[in-house]
Amino acid sequence: MFGGLQILSYLCKFKSGKKMNRNEDTKVVLIGLKPGRYSYRFTLGDDFFAGYENEEIGGGKVEVEAEMEKNERVVLFRFRLEGEIETWCDRCLGEMKVKIEGEETLEVRFSDTEVSDEENVAILPEGASEVDLGRWLYEYVAVRLPLRHQHEEGECDPEMVKYLVSKDGEESEGQRAEREIDPRWEALKGLKQ
């Protein structure tokens, strides 16, 4: 049962990663700001990532530089992200870090009726006094974590690797690939936390 839940939450990681926690540090106040350009800097740390349910992200530190262009009816953001995420190796389940970097844009519009499915568009209620960028910043990081991530060859936890080899014997590439996508393995990884 526990294993089942672990797998479920693994499969739902992107959906369940939203709206868990309102993060004061990623809010930008809009009310009273004259149209123009503004710069912000955010540091997404362990506390930030702990606010979202994602077993693949154990923590990390990602610096975000944000440029905001505020107009009367629309606010445009341009983000640059750079940092590291702590996660677990698919092969030995040991901790490992994955570098994250990239650029994103977000267009914020204001409407009480409009909805948008567009990836980089956010609709806020008319007259919204602030925008919390947390869930977008979180998603920018989450989508950059590769689906498969392993230590460099030879850097896996030797004890775990020994165990894997003695358990599976001389495994072929095919067997190894099969094991690595075995959902029970993902469940184990969850338990290890």
Ligand SMILES: [Zn+2]
């Ligand atoms: Zn490893």
